[in-house]
Amino acid sequence: MESINRTRPADAIQMQSQLADLIARKQETIATGISFNRPSEAPSSWLEISSISRQSTIEQSWSNNIGRARILAQQAESTINTMSNGTTRVRELMVLANNETLAPQDRDVIILELESFQQQFSQLVQVDDNYGGKLFHSGDPIEMRIDNNVLVTPAPTLAAVAQGVDIGGGMTESLDVIFANMIDAVRSGTPTERGEQLDRAKAMTDHFASLLGAQGVLVNRLDEQELRLQESELNTLERRSALENTDIGQAISQFQSLLVNLEAAQRLYAQTASNSLVQLIG
Known part of the structure; x- marks a missing residue:
């Protein structure tokens, strides 16, 4: 006792x-x-919160990539749209050039305008992006991760924009070659040669319309992914709040x-x- x-x-x-x-x-x-303030007080909650924090960090990096990719994609879209609008006028000029009743001075005016477009396009395909690099990158495409196993290319490459114009028959030509041939055809070409260059003008119009459509799809995809990440963030905050x-x-x-x-x-x-x-x- x-x-x-x-x-x-x-x-x-x-x-x-x-x-x-x-x-x-x-x-x-x-x-x-x-x-709780220590892992030992709620081990399972602490582990889940740690997992949530890691995933949130990853998703934040994806969100940052989306923001940067959107800026580049929209800049590329605007630049391509400018060139697309220009090809509409180029096509009009080539239709005019195929008029056999044109006076020599009229053809000179058409040549001057075509040369102006050639210079403008040469400058646009070499424009810098908002981060100091080239908007249309030479070499391999620049890819950005926006989700697990999801990479996007914010802007097409220089080759895709300026060197790969589909002229039919499985053949491509660069913008510089097309403009040079157009100008030569207007200056001294035959009706047949000017007719061929009218087809090239249509090929350029189709080329930039296709690029513009692809950029629009890309921007929409970025918007949708951003909304998904925002929803995920809200769910994560709600779950963490419930745990913590x-x-x-x-x-x-x-x-x-x-x-x-x-x-x-x-x-x-x-x-x-x-x-x-x-x-x-x-």
Whole structure:
């Protein structure tokens, strides 16, 4: 009996200490609004939050890529649209050039305008992007990741824009060659040669219409992916909040329950200590 009485006070004191620690932690969660502060307090929640944080970091990098890709894609779209509009006028000029009643001075005016378009297109395909590089990149396409296993090319390559105009029969020509041949045909070509260059003007129109359509599809895809990431971010914030934030009503109820338990433990300890003292005296 003496041994039991000697260990009971220590056990009771330890229980009171543990309850006091729990009360202090619960006060902290109520004050801070955070349901736990150490991984050991909620291991599974901590692991899930860590996983959410890693995924959020990855998705943020994708979102940043989307923002940059959109800027480049829209700049490319605007530049290609300018050239597409120019090809409409080039085609009109070649229709005029095929009129056999034109005076020599009229052909000279057409040549001057074609040369102006040639210079303008040469400048546009070499334009810098908003980040200091070339908008239409030479060599391999520049790709940006916007999702798992999803890469996009914000702008077509220089070769795709300026060197790969489909003229039919599985053949392609560059813009410079097409313009040079047009100008030569207007200056000194035969009706047949000018007719062939009218076909080249149509090929240029189709070429830039195709490029413009592809850019529009790309911009829409970027917009859709951005919306998906925004929705994912909202879901992630909601889930993290559910894991991390304190349910104030529940926490206060638990806090009050712990206080009641501590008071009961203290009364029990006082009663046990008093009985033990009486037994020792007796």
